[in-house]
Amino acid sequence: xxxxxxxxxxxxxxxxxxxxxxxxxxxxxxxxxxxxxxxxxxxxxxxxxxxxxxxxxxxxxxxxxxxxxxxxxxxxxxxxxxxxxxxxxxxxxxxxxxxxxxxxxxxxxxxxxxxxxxxxxxxxxxxxxxxxxxxxxxxxxxxxxxxxxxxxxxxxxxxxxxxxxxxxxxxxxxxxxxxxxxxxxxxxxxxxxx
Amino acid sequence: xxxxxxxxxxxxxxxxxxxxxxxxxxxxxxxxxxxxxxxxxxxxxxxxxxxxxxxxxxxxxxxxxxxxxxxxxxxxxxxxxxxxxxxxxxxxxxxxxxxxxxxxxxxxxxxxxxxxxxxxxxxxxxxxxxxxxxxxxxxxxxxxxxxxxxxxxxxxxxxxxxxxxxxxxxxxxxxxxxxxxxxxxxxxxxxxxxxxxxxxxxxxxxxxxxxxxxxxxxxxxxxxxxxxxxxxxxxxxxxxxxxxxxxxxxxxxxxxxxxxxxxxxxxxxxxxxxxxxxxxxxxxxxxxxxxxxxxxxxxxxxxxxxxxxxxxxxxxxxxxxxxxx
Numbered sequence: 001x002x003x004x005x006x007x008x009x010x011x012x013x014x015x016x017x018x019x020x021x022x023x024x025x026x027x028x029x030x031x032x033x034x035x036x037x038x039x040x041x042x043x044x045x046x047x048x049x050x051x052x053x054x055x056x057x058x059x060x061x062x063x064x065x066x067x068x069x070x071x072x073x074x075x076x077x078x079x080x081x082x083x084x085x086x087x088x089x090x091x092x093x094x095x096x097x098x099x100x101x102x103x104x105x106x107x108x109x110x111x112x113x114x115x116x117x118x119x120x121x122x123x124x125x126x127x128x129x130x131x132x133x134x135x136x137x138x139x140x141x142x143x144x145x146x147x148x149x150x151x152x153x154x155x156x157x158x159x160x161x162x163x164x165x166x167x168x169x170x171x172x173x174x175x176x177x178x179x180x181x182x183x184x185x186x187x188x189x190x191x192x193x194x
Numbered sequence: 195x196x197x198x199x200x201x202x203x204x205x206x207x208x209x210x211x212x213x214x215x216x217x218x219x220x221x222x223x224x225x226x227x228x229x230x231x232x233x234x235x236x237x238x239x240x241x242x243x244x245x246x247x248x249x250x251x252x253x254x255x256x257x258x259x260x261x262x263x264x265x266x267x268x269x270x271x272x273x274x275x276x277x278x279x280x281x282x283x284x285x286x287x288x289x290x291x292x293x294x295x296x297x298x299x300x301x302x303x304x305x306x307x308x309x310x311x312x313x314x315x316x317x318x319x320x321x322x323x324x325x326x327x328x329x330x331x332x333x334x335x336x337x338x339x340x341x342x343x344x345x346x347x348x349x350x351x352x353x354x355x356x357x358x359x360x361x362x363x364x365x366x367x368x369x370x371x372x373x374x375x376x377x378x379x380x381x382x383x384x385x386x387x388x389x390x391x392x393x394x395x396x397x398x399x400x401x402x403x404x405x406x407x408x409x410x411x412x413x414x415x416x417x418x419x420x421x422x423x424x425x426x427x428x429x430x431x432x433x434x435x436x437x438x439x440x441x442x443x444x445x446x447x448x449x450x451x452x453x454x455x456x457x458x459x460x461x462x463x464x465x466x467x468x469x470x471x472x473x474x475x476x477x478x479x480x481x482x483x484x485x486x487x488x489x490x491x492x493x494x495x496x497x498x499x500x501x502x503x504x505x506x507x508x509x510x511x512x513x514x515x516x517x518x519x
Contacts, residue, residue: 077234079248080246080247080248080276080506081246081247081248085248085510086251086252088510089510089511089512089513090208090209090210090507090510090511090512091209091506091507091509091510091511093227093230093231094231094234094235094503094506095234096233096234096236096237097234097237098237126247127246130241130243130245130246131241131242131243132242
């Protein structure tokens with residue numbers, strides 16, 4: 001959520017994942033989640049808006065294909081739980097949290113596209129806590145780019161990418177964007193590339 | 195589970211105003227932004243823990259120079275569900291009754307570092323005057339016969355919720371249009387969002403040249419009853435009778451009151467709305483107020499979400515650097 005890059009120019013440095021690599025990552029994570037589930041515990045996926053929610057839908061489909069059991073999926077909007085809300089003006093648009101089941105006593109897997117500072121996940125943990133008391137909460141991300149500012153880690157990661165703080169990881173998903181890829185972008189230096 | 199990936203109209207809209215004073219000053223985009231934000235806030239009141247930390251550490255003051263229970267309670271709950279602290283000041287019990295001016299009160303509150311002022315005043319324009327003299331964001335909770343923006347917003351929200359749209363609907367506002375801030379705010383909001391509005395009431399209660407606001411005028415209920423998708427009824431104040439603007443409440447009821455018999459001539463699926471409190475047996479019979487077409491309690495529920503949205507947006511507006519005049 002710190003990737004406020006609206007006013008700065010970025011250019012592509014490297015393509016990190018293409019459509020096929022994203023698909024394989026989702027299949028692998030789906031297998032890992034199911035393998036790690038011990039006994040018949042009930043699983044639920046909760047995607048963080050916006051792209052985490054799309055990835056949660058995809059993971060659920062993969063898991064249902066493998067396991068032939070339905071997986072509950074919810075969507076979490078963490079805007080109201082951001083730790084920098086009082087410093088952001090104007091306030092960001094709030095979208096609805098849509099979790100149609102009680103999370104209490106479930107094994108919840110939070111899903112997001114990029115794990116960076118960990119602050120989004122901190123907000124998501126607090127938000128989930130206000131909705132109930134899950135038995136466990138795990139974290140699945142498509143990309144882990146490092147630079148954590150809080151003691152948070154991913155249980156499942158599609159890919160670890162070494163990045164510098166100035167760089168930006170752009171995730172594009174077919175449902176929302178024209179392309180399907182993950183791209184590492186670097187800032188365009190002043191006077192460069194103009 | 196269905197997931198929407200279409201981007202709403204407000205995707206690009208941003209709230210940049212310090213105050214919410216009326217719907218007259220708002221663009222259709224800004225109104226839609228408030229309605230969409232309220233849609234997201236509605237779910238919070240259905241949770242076991244009805245509280246989010248968005249306005250933690252902020253202080254909201256309900257500054258009511260005119261008595262109110264509904265609106266004040268709604269703002270109070272909205273602020274509390276956003277984790278703000280709230281202080282209620284009623285004119286009757288404060289130093290306002292000792293002759294302190296409204297502006298002095300506001301300066302004192304400003305010195306106490308409050309974050310948002312919710313103001314109701316019997317004089318039209320009072321919140322606007324105060325807003326110009328303070329850095330603190332002001333939300334108008336009703337000023338004289340001028341505007342009551344959050345009421346109109348919750349009405350728009352309820353119409354949108356029940357009918358799925360606002361544009362193209364026919365809305366009849368029935369009753370004391372001349373003295374109604376609810377009517378005025380609704381006229382601005384409904385016409386901006388593309389509804390066709392007719393105001394209906396006796397000539398003594400319809401302001402002259404109201405057509406200039408883009409509405410039609412009817413003096414007989416029968417002219418609007420069969421066509422209206424929404425019937426918005428206003429409270430008839432007993433004082434109007436004393437001032438001879440209407441012959442009697444009984445006479446008013448005979449010509450403009452909605453009872454079962456009249457409702458039978460209305461469009462199927464018509465929405466019956468009322469800002470409350472209802473004068474049962476005058477503008478609306480109990481059977482209709484509690485009947486299947488009535489959305490009066492939905493209006494109350496939605497009012498909470500609207501006020502949460504407004505508090506959230508106003509508290510996040512960029513701070514102006516310049517000194518107020």
